[in-house]
Amino acid sequence: MSKVTMPVEQQIPIQQVDYRAVLSEQEIAAIEHECSLYEERAAAGIDALKIVQDHRRWVSDESLYAIADLLQMPVVQLEGVATFYNLIYRQPVGEHVIHLCDSISCWLHDFPKIAEHLKAKLGIDFGQTTADGKVTLLTNVCLGCCDTAPALMLDGDLVENLDIPSIDNMLGKLTARGGKND
Amino acid sequence: MTNRPLTEHLDRSNPQDIKAYQSSGGYQGFKNALAMEPQAVQQQVSDSKLKGRGGAGFMTGMKWSFVPMGDKALNQDGTPQQKYLVCNADEMEPGTFKDRLLMEGAPHLLIEGMMIAAYAIGASVAYIFLRGEYRLCATRLQQAIDEATKSGLLGKNINGSDYSLSLHLHLSAGRYICGEETALINALEGRRANPRAKPPFPQVMGLFGRPTIVNNCETLCNLPSILNHGAQWYSELANSPDAGTKIYGVSGRVKNAGLWELPMGATAQQILDLANGMQDGLKLKGWLPGGASTDFLLPEHLDIPMEYDAIAKAGSRLGTGGIIALDDHHCPVGMILNLLQFFAQESCGWCTPCRDGLPWAVEILSRIEAGKGSQDDIDQLLKMCGFMWIGKTFCALAPGAVEPLRSGLTYFADEFQQHIDHKGCPYGH
Numbered sequence: 001m002s003k004v005t006m007p008v009e010q011q012i013p014i015q016q017v018d019y020r021a022v023l024s025e026q027e028i029a030a031i032e033h034e035c036s037l038y039e040e041r042a043a044a045g046i047d048a049l050k051i052v053q054d055h056r057r058w059v060s061d062e063s064l065y066a067i068a069d070l071l072q073m074p075v076v077q078l079e080g081v082a083t084f085y086n087l088i089y090r091q092p093v094g095e096h097v098i099h100l101c102d103s104i105s106c107w108l109h110d111f112p113k114i115a116e117h118l119k120a121k122l123g124i125d126f127g128q129t130t131a132d133g134k135v136t137l138l139t140n141v142c143l144g145c146c147d148t149a150p151a152l153m154l155d156g157d158l159v160e161n162l163d164i165p166s167i168d169n170m171l172g173k174l175t176a177r178g179g180k181n182d
Numbered sequence: 183m184t185n186r187p188l189t190e191h192l193d194r195s196n197p198q199d200i201k202a203y204q205s206s207g208g209y210q211g212f213k214n215a216l217a218m219e220p221q222a223v224q225q226q227v228s229d230s231k232l233k234g235r236g237g238a239g240f241m242t243g244m245k246w247s248f249v250p251m252g253d254k255a256l257n258q259d260g261t262p263q264q265k266y267l268v269c270n271a272d273e274m275e276p277g278t279f280k281d282r283l284l285m286e287g288a289p290h291l292l293i294e295g296m297m298i299a300a301y302a303i304g305a306s307v308a309y310i311f312l313r314g315e316y317r318l319c320a321t322r323l324q325q326a327i328d329e330a331t332k333s334g335l336l337g338k339n340i341n342g343s344d345y346s347l348s349l350h351l352h353l354s355a356g357r358y359i360c361g362e363e364t365a366l367i368n369a370l371e372g373r374r375a376n377p378r379a380k381p382p383f384p385q386v387m388g389l390f391g392r393p394t395i396v397n398n399c400e401t402l403c404n405l406p407s408i409l410n411h412g413a414q415w416y417s418e419l420a421n422s423p424d425a426g427t428k429i430y431g432v433s434g435r436v437k438n439a440g441l442w443e444l445p446m447g448a449t450a451q452q453i454l455d456l457a458n459g460m461q462d463g464l465k466l467k468g469w470l471p472g473g474a475s476t477d478f479l480l481p482e483h484l485d486i487p488m489e490y491d492a493i494a495k496a497g498s499r500l501g502t503g504g505i506i507a508l509d510d511h512h513c514p515v516g517m518i519l520n521l522l523q524f525f526a527q528e529s530c531g532w533c534t535p536c537r538d539g540l541p542w543a544v545e546i547l548s549r550i551e552a553g554k555g556s557q558d559d560i561d562q563l564l565k566m567c568g569f570m571w572i573g574k575t576f577c578a579l580a581p582g583a584v585e586p587l588r589s590g591l592t593y594f595a596d597e598f599q600q601h602i603d604h605k606g607c608p609y610g611h
Binding site: 044045050080086148 | 264371373524
């Protein structure tokens with residue numbers, strides 16, 4: 001199977017970053033493990049972005065260039081992957097990230113009311129981070145727990161059967177316990 | 183013998199325990215398969231009349247039959263060609279949560295199903311393409327993969343045979359279009375997940391250009407029992423043209439939303455009864471039979487069997503079998519707007535009707551819902567249903583979005599008209 005060439009991408013000047021200067025040994029080892037599972041290194045792109053994001057909370061331009069260097073793939077192709085997905089953050093996010101499900105089963109279970117309450121309590125709109133850098137509020141498509149709607153994902157974990165008291169309780173705990181790096 | 187092949191192994195407390203799974207007959211189906219020729223396994227699955235459970239309902243055995251086998255699957259140097267099996271576990275259809283139940287509760291069932299499918303098509307590497315939000319599934323599947331590997335069920339020369347299989351878990355990062363099989367293949371290769379043109383079909387030229395089968399998670403979970411108890415047993419589980427059982431579900435304002443394994447062809451009324459009906463004070467106004475991308479049906483359709491042909495005859499699709507119930511206190515226009523917002527956001531942007539048409543439909547629906555719509559808006563929406571229909575778009579995403587829109591415009595025409603005539607939402611949205 002001959003490889004498809006991408007002349008357009010090759011013409012775009014690439015900022016050269018040595019991945020060893022940016023990524024930690026731990027990150028590199030985890031990414032190399034993912035590479036070993038596929039025929040081509042570029043296939044580990046999405047895994048690599050997630051690995052780096054797990055360590056740094058988001059994917060900066062510098063991280064992006066470093067991953068592309070490690071995977072020996074065009075930065076443009078990796079950026080095309082990074083910007084495609086809802087769960088890859090190309091901007092800094094808060095210590096905690098809330099993804100509120102806005103799909104149909106949650107909509108039928110008071111999504112508008114829940115959304116307004118979350119926004120008011122945090123004092124931010126969707127896509128924003130609180131001024132103290134604690135919480136980023138985002139939406140998410142159907143979380144696959146329509147039987148326990150309405151639901152959200154807090155730092156990757158499901159919180160189901162939401163109502164106003166349970167949201168207040170959750171936000172209270174977030175403020176009390178601080179960031180996950182504390 | 184069980185009549186619930188999908189949920190009999192559900193174990194909420196210790197689902198990754200391989201010994202518990204084996205003691206209830208687990209991995210027997212794979213052992214039976216391993217004693218057969220791969221083509222014979224394909225034949226048994228064809229005979230069972232199993233149809234794909236991801237939504238399209240294509241015959242699983244026929245899908246496999248397009249994969250080159252034997253002498254037709256050799257490289258130029260005479261070595262066997264690399265082939266792949268991929269489990270599509272990118273469950274993101276709104277209102278659908280059946281695959282999550284199976285992966286969380288019976289991870290070994292999926293792994294055994296994948297082993298059977300991989301053996302049948304001669305694949306030596308398999309991937310589970312799992313949506314990134316399904317964290318508990320990821321943990322349990324990885325534990326189950328590790329246990330199966332430790333037990334010698336995965337790896338080189340399984341059970342002393344010539345057959346080797348390695349199985350890996352791939353976590354995606356949230357994008358509905360990855361559920362489309364060619365987009366999924368692009369995603370697995372580390373490319374932007376736009377769908378690919380067909381032909382070539384993945385069965386011949388898929389992942390990394392190799393023959394590849396992509397099967398839905400629930401489809402694969404049916405295989406162990408078919409190989410264990412036989413094709414005839416499986417097809418006779420259902421008193422319907424469609425074979426076997428199905429995980430049906432219902433969500434919305436019902437008393438007890440959830441999932442139930444029932445013979446194919448169970449009615450929506452039966453499912454609704456299992457959910458104890460609508461919540462007090464609410465009446466069913468309409469329902470989507472199988473996720474967001476299926477046409478609305480009405481209460482008068484509740485007694486139609488939930489099988490592919492019967493639901494198609496009624497004007498909709500079985501889809502994923504996850505019913506979404508619309509009650510009489512929620513605005514149909516608001517519901518359709520929510521559904522179209524989902525599809526507009528999740529469009530990959532590759533083809534114009536989808537990329538530009540869906541946001542346009544959202545704009546018009548928002549206007550109508552806000553009481554600022556006109557008669558022209560309705561006409562425009564009807565026209566757009568044609569512009570985004572099958573044959574006008576690159577893949578099935580936009581036609582899927584059209585389904586609830588076109589049927590909603592028909593069944594809820596009065597409600598649309600009220601929004602325009604009274605310049606507001608009669609439901610107070």
